[in-house]
Amino acid sequence: MSKGLLIVISGPSGAGKGTICKELLNELDLNLSISATTRDARVGEVEGENYFFITEDKFKDMLLDNQFLEHAEVYNNYYGTPKEYVFDMLEEGKDVLLEIDIQGALSIKEIYPDGVFIFILPPSMQELRNRIEKRATETKEAMVKRLDSAYKELKYVFKYDYGVLNDTVDSAVDNINAIIKAEKCKVNRQINLIKNIKEV
Amino acid sequence: MSKGLLIVISGPSGAGKGTICKELLNELDLNLSISATTRDARVGEVEGENYFFITEDKFKDMLLDNQFLEHAEVYNNYYGTPKEYVFDMLEEGKDVLLEIDIQGALSIKEIYPDGVFIFILPPSMQELRNRIEKRATETKEAMVKRLDSAYKELKYVFKYDYGVLNDTVDSAVDNINAIIKAEKCKVNRQINLIKNIKEV
Numbered sequence: 274m275s276k277g278l279l280i281v282i283s284g285p286s287g288a289g290k291g292t293i294c295k296e297l298l299n300e301l302d303l304n305l306s307i308s309a310t311t312r313d314a315r316v317g318e319v320e321g322e323n324y325f326f327i328t329e330d331k332f333k334d335m336l337l338d339n340q341f342l343e344h345a346e347v348y349n350n351y352y353g354t355p356k357e358y359v360f361d362m363l364e365e366g367k368d369v370l371l372e373i374d375i376q377g378a379l380s381i382k383e384i385y386p387d388g389v390f391i392f393i394l395p396p397s398m399q400e401l402r403n404r405i406e407k408r409a410t411e412t413k414e415a416m417v418k419r420l421d422s423a424y425k426e427l428k429y430v431f432k433y434d435y436g437v438l439n440d441t442v443d444s445a446v447d448n449i450n451a452i453i454k455a456e457k458c459k460v461n462r463q464i465n466l467i468k469n470i471k472e473v
Numbered sequence: 474m475s476k477g478l479l480i481v482i483s484g485p486s487g488a489g490k491g492t493i494c495k496e497l498l499n500e501l502d503l504n505l506s507i508s509a510t511t512r513d514a515r516v517g518e519v520e521g522e523n524y525f526f527i528t529e530d531k532f533k534d535m536l537l538d539n540q541f542l543e544h545a546e547v548y549n550n551y552y553g554t555p556k557e558y559v560f561d562m563l564e565e566g567k568d569v570l571l572e573i574d575i576q577g578a579l580s581i582k583e584i585y586p587d588g589v590f591i592f593i594l595p596p597s598m599q600e601l602r603n604r605i606e607k608r609a610t611e612t613k614e615a616m617v618k619r620l621d622s623a624y625k626e627l628k629y630v631f632k633y634d635y636g637v638l639n640d641t642v643d644s645a646v647d648n649i650n651a652i653i654k655a656e657k658c659k660v661n662r663q664i665n666l667i668k669n670i671k672e673v
Contacts, residue, residue, distance in 0.1 A: 392660070397670055430667055435658040438666070448658050455655035458635040458648050460592070466638070467630055470597055 275465060277363040278456055279385060280449075281371045283378040284393030284430075285423035287405045289439040293393060294372045296446045301453070306359050306371040309335070312350035325355065343373065343380035354381070368453065375429045382432070389456050391449060392433040396440045398424060475665060477563040478656055479585060480649075481571045483578040484593030484630075485623035487605040489639040493593060494572045496646045501653070506559050506571040509535070512550035525555065543573065543580035554581070568653065575629045582632070589656050591649060592633040596640045598624060 280303070284290050297303060309325040311332050320326055327335075332351045335341060344353030354371065362369050373381070382390055395401035401423055405416055430436050435452055439445045456462065480503070484490050497503060509525040511532050520526055527535075532551045535541060544553035554571065562569050571588075573581070582590055595601035601623055605616055630636050635652055639645045656662065 391658075394667065394670060398672075424671070427667070427671055430660055433660055435655070436660045436663050436667060437658055448654060451651040451654035452658060454648055454651035455635070458591075458637055458652060460630055460633055460636045463636050467594065467627070467636060470594060471624070471627055472598075 274366045275457070275462055277365065277367040277369060278453060278462075279359065279363060279369050279371065279381075279388035280453060281373060281378050281381055281388050281390050282393060282449075283373050283375050283391075283433075285375075285395065285401070285426040286419050287401045287408075287423055288393040288395045289404070289442065289445070290372055290393050292442055293437075293439060293445050293449070294370060296442055297370060297449060300446060301450060302368070303370040304362050304367050306354055306369050308352050309341075309355050310350060310352045312352075325358075342384055343377040345374075345377060356384075375426055379429070379432060389435070389452065390433040391435045391437055391452065392430040393445065394427075394430065394436050394438045395423075396438060474566045475657070475662055477565065477567040477569060478653060478662075479559065479563060479569050479571065479581075479588035480653060481573060481578050481581055481588050481590050482593060482649075483573050483575050483591075483633075484639075485575075485595065485601070485626040486619050487601050487608075487623055488593040488595045489604070489642065489645070490572055490593050492642055493637075493639060493645050493649070494570060496642055497570060497649060500646060501650060502568070503570040504562050504567050506554055506569050508552050509541075509555050510550060510552045512552075525558075542584055543577040545574070545577060556584075575626055579629070579632060589635070589652065590633040591635045591637055591652065592630040593645065594627075594630065594636050594638045595623075596638060 282290055282294055298305060307321065307325060309327050309332065311327060311329045314320070314324070314326050318324065329351065332353065335353070335355070336344060340356055341353035342356050342359060344351060354377070359369050359371070371381070378390060381388060395404070402420055405419055411419070437445050437448045482490055482494055498505060507521065507525060509527050509532065511527060511529045514520070514524070514526050518524065529551065532553065535553070535555070536544060540556050541553035542556050542559060544551060554577070559569050559571070571581070578590060581588060595604070602620055605619055611619070637645050637648045
């Protein structure tokens with residue numbers, strides 16, 4: 274059996290990562306990576322489904338023990354991707370989807386370069402601006418800041434394997450589906466299969 | 474505009490390259506690379522469609538002038554893939570399909586590593602044997618020789634980017650279609666697109 278694929282999806286704020294990942298989980302046989310966090314569960318959030326809710330002590334122990342693929346602090350709470358949870362699924366041949374910010378993706382790439390690193394691209398900066406403005410959940414100042422940081426984040430696309438244009442969700446999902454199929458055809462992911470052919 | 478892809482399909486004798494390439498040309502928007510040859514045209518063969526028929530002098534001039542992506546001698550005739558013909562199509566953004574033996578594919582990889590190198594895998598050596606036997610156009614001795622060389626050729630799969638299992642033609646074509654889509658999403662093939670996003 275071949276190992277599963279770790280599919281890492283990231284990209285600038287407003288590019289549409291979240292919508293695309295939801296659709297990927299609907300359409301394909303993928304397992305979502307679940308983060309551990311020290312923040313309290315919100316109403317409706319389920320342990321082991323939305324997050325693994327752990328104490329700060331436990332988080333620090335895991336961190337010391339090198340048990341995270343990546344971790345970050347956001348508003349005084351800690352978040353991290355548990356290595357064992359992800360690696361166990363990959364060993365079982367399951368494909369794992371991980372939606373994450375650029376910093377996190379680059380950390381994961383250092384630990385696990387065998388992952389498939391996909392950067393979601395907005396069709397244009399103008400369109401990104403329209404999308405951020407449409408949400409209208411933020412002050413003008415926050416919006417400008419977000420757009421500015423999205424612009425700066427774009428240059429990180431060159432650290433990724435693939436750039437998928439999000440002009441429509443359907444076409445982006447279609448391309449990511451193709452990327453997953455193609456990655457499974459890579460020779461270095463099929464060493465066992467090729468050995469079998471020679472033996473039978 | 475992005476450059477077209479050079480899709481190089483090869484693999485051991487009997488793996489089913491020919492059938493797969495015919496189907497790819499039917500289903501996808503691909504241009505077949507055409508070889509130059511010094512052999513005489515057979516009945517029904519059309520200049521510039523099946524081959525470019527040229528004299529031995531012309532062939533040698535082109536060879537001296539480094540005008541072939543690869544070339545080979547078969548039964549005292551010369552065959553070669555004209556570089557200019559292929560590169561012109563790639564520059565126009567057209568994808569080019571090239572079906573070729575392993576030796577030729579490896580020569581092309583040295584000159585043009587940007588190509589997409591796909592090795593067609595038989596499901597098993599037993600199945601390969603069945604297929605070669607089914608053709609029944611050869612003596613027992615020729616068949617054994619062909620099978621033996623197919624076995625030896627299998628190890629060259631590790632020089633390729635992708636290995637596509639030909640268990641059914643449909644699944645092989647589906648996977649190659651995915652590989653082509655995925656390759657077009659590679660970041661290093663989209664430098665212009667990414668530049669455009671930042672400017673608009």
